[in-house]
Amino acid sequence: MQRETNILNLESVDSTNTYAADHFDSLGDGVLVVAETQTSGHGRLGRKWHSPRGNIYASFVMKELFGEPFHATMVSSLAVLSVLNDLVPGHGAYIKWPNDIFIGDRKLSGVLCEGVLRAGTLAGIICGIGVNVNLPEEELNRIGQPATSLLAQTKCKINLKIFAEKLAVYLNWYYIIGINDRERLFSLWKRENRIIGRHVMLQPPNGAVYEALVRDISEDGKLQIEEANGTLHEFACGDVKLLPGQTGA
Numbered sequence: 001m002q003r004e005t006n007i008l009n010l011e012s013v014d015s016t017n018t019y020a021a022d023h024f025d026s027l028g029d030g031v032l033v034v035a036e037t038q039t040s041g042h043g044r045l046g047r048k049w050h051s052p053r054g055n056i057y058a059s060f061v062m063k064e065l066f067g068e069p070f071h072a073t074m075v076s077s078l079a080v081l082s083v084l085n086d087l088v089p090g091h092g093a094y095i096k097w098p099n100d101i102f103i104g105d106r107k108l109s110g111v112l113c114e115g116v117l118r119a120g121t122l123a124g125i126i127c128g129i130g131v132n133v134n135l136p137e138e139e140l141n142r143i144g145q146p147a148t149s150l151l152a153q154t155k156c157k158i159n160l161k162i163f164a165e166k167l168a169v170y171l172n173w174y175y176i177i178g179i180n181d182r183e184r185l186f187s188l189w190k191r192e193n194r195i196i197g198r199h200v201m202l203q204p205p206n207g208a209v210y211e212a213l214v215r216d217i218s219e220d221g222k223l224q225i226e227e228a229n230g231t232l233h234e235f236a237c238g239d240v241k242l243l244p245g246q247t248g249a
């Protein structure tokens with residue numbers, strides 16, 4: 001199957017996810033909506049996503065449903081990593097469950113996938129992707145968690161148009177892999193996830209805190225952890241931090 005890479009460039013929007021959801025019916029399958037800045041960018045767990053100019057704010061429209069919604073998020077994080085492989089040699093980035101991209105212990109990119117309902121049924125998924133590209137050090141300090149940008153890492157500015165074009169190509173690439181061979185998509189994603197066998201602190205949305213060893217990630221993306229007393233748990237979402245002395249690289 002061939003797909004034409006299709007990008008819709010916007011200057012400023014509230015959120016590319018909101019825009020893509022509002023225009024879902026008129027946007028084609030596999031279109032990437034890109035904005036220079038967002039006035040109301042949002043992230044996982046109801047957090048704000050700081051969205052000044054100089055970064056990538058993009059939302060990928062997926063109308064063909066395959067597997068669990070979690071598979072859609074895998075498409076996004078794999079696509080970001082592939083762009084980094086092309087543009088930033090030796091970047092050292094990795095996927096931190098569920099779908100953040102980290103360099104060392106700092107966040108470079110996040111993914112927020114949201115379902116679109118029609119007549120009460122899931123009609124598609126919007127995958128929102130934020131990547132800190134040309135954000136200078138002083139702006140990074142305004143983010144409420146340890147963050148980095150490609151500029152901070154390499155001291156070089158990256159052409160955002162080229163980044164977005166590559167992102168659209170890789171998103172469609174992994175989307176097609178997912179539609180045709182979900183298991184392959186999962187194994188590509190799992191290979192980039194460096195927390196299996198590490199000790200982490202996990203905070204699921206229910207407010208509990210676990211310090212545990214990551215045993216595995218299940219086929220539907222759930223994190224399987226084991227506490228020191230041997231108790232096993234499985235979580236579909238939450239915040240993971242590697243415990244001191246555990247690096248992701």
Ligand code: BTN
Nearest residue numbers: 015041042043044110111128130
């Ligand atoms: C996270 O919390 O890590 C996910 C952040 C996702 C941010 C992106 S930026 C483009 C799209 N529009 C939004 O409002 N959010 C996503």
